[in-house]
Amino acid sequence: MKKLILIAFAIIFTSSIAFAQSVQSGTWYAGVGEGFTLDKGTGERIVTISVEFPQPFEKRPTVTVGVNRLDTDKGTNTRFNVQATSVSRDGFTLKITTWGDTKIYGIGGFWIAHQ
Numbered sequence: 001m002k003k004l005i006l007i008a009f010a011i012i013f014t015s016s017i018a019f020a021q022s023v024q025s026g027t028w029y030a031g032v033g034e035g036f037t038l039d040k041g042t043g044e045r046i047v048t049i050s051v052e053f054p055q056p057f058e059k060r061p062t063v064t065v066g067v068n069r070l071d072t073d074k075g076t077n078t079r080f081n082v083q084a085t086s087v088s089r090d091g092f093t094l095k096i097t098t099w100g101d102t103k104i105y106g107i108g109g110f111w112i113a114h115q
Contacts, residue, residue, distance in 0.1 A: 022057070022061075022114055022115040023112065023113070023114045024053050024054055024055065024057075024061075024112075024113050024114075025110060025111060025112045025113070026051065026054075026110065026111055027108065027109070027110050027111075028049055028051065028065075028094055028108060028109060028110070028111060029069065029106070029107070029108035029109075030047050030049060030096055030106070030107055030108070031071075031105065031106035031107070031108075032105050032106065035047070038080075038096065038098050038102075038103070038104035038105075038107070039073075039103045039104060039105050040103075042100065042101050043099060043100075044097065044098075044099045045097070045098050045099070046095060046096065046097050047095075047096045048093050048094065048095050048096070049093070049094040049096070050091065050093055050094075051091050051092050051093070051094055051111060052090060052091040053089075053090060053091050053113060056089045056090050057089045057113070057115055058089070058115065059089060059115060060087055060088060060089055061087065061089075061113040061114055061115050062087075062113070062114055062115070063084035063087050063092050063111055063112070063113045064084075064111065064112045064113075065082050065083065065084050065094060065109060065110070065111045066082075066109045066110050066111075067080075067082055067107060067108070067109040068108065068109050068110065069106065069107065069108035069109065070104070070106070070107050070108075071104070071105040071106040071107070072102065072103060072104050072105065073102075073103035073104075073105070076100075076101045076102050076103050077100060077101065077102055078102060078104075079098055079099055079100055079102045080096065080097065080098045080102065080104060080107065081095075081096070081097045081098075082094065082095070082096050082097075082107070082109065083095050084111065087113075092111075092113075094111070
């Protein structure tokens with residue numbers, strides 16, 4: 001019985017290490033400054049951010065992005081889309097899009113990459 005418990009513990013411990021090594025995360029932010037166009041004009045406007053993973057993955061990971069910070073003009077509708085594009089083993093491009101009369105002064109969030 002002790003041997004069975006030790007084997008189970010070893011499997012769980014090894015799985016935890018493998019899981020920890022296959023997940024990476026970080027934060028991102030874009031705001032008013034050079035190259036930022038989400039607060040200007042009307043129609044579709046796009047800003048991109050290049051993200052490098054701290055450690056390359058063995059194969060291309062799945063990337064999930066989220067928004068937890070948003071500063072917009074109170075006089076316009078709030079429209080935005082945030083997505084991970086061009087995902088590779090080494091990183092990805094974060095694409096932030098707005099359209100119509102929306103004015104975004106700052107937007108930020110997080111990303112999680114996993115295999």
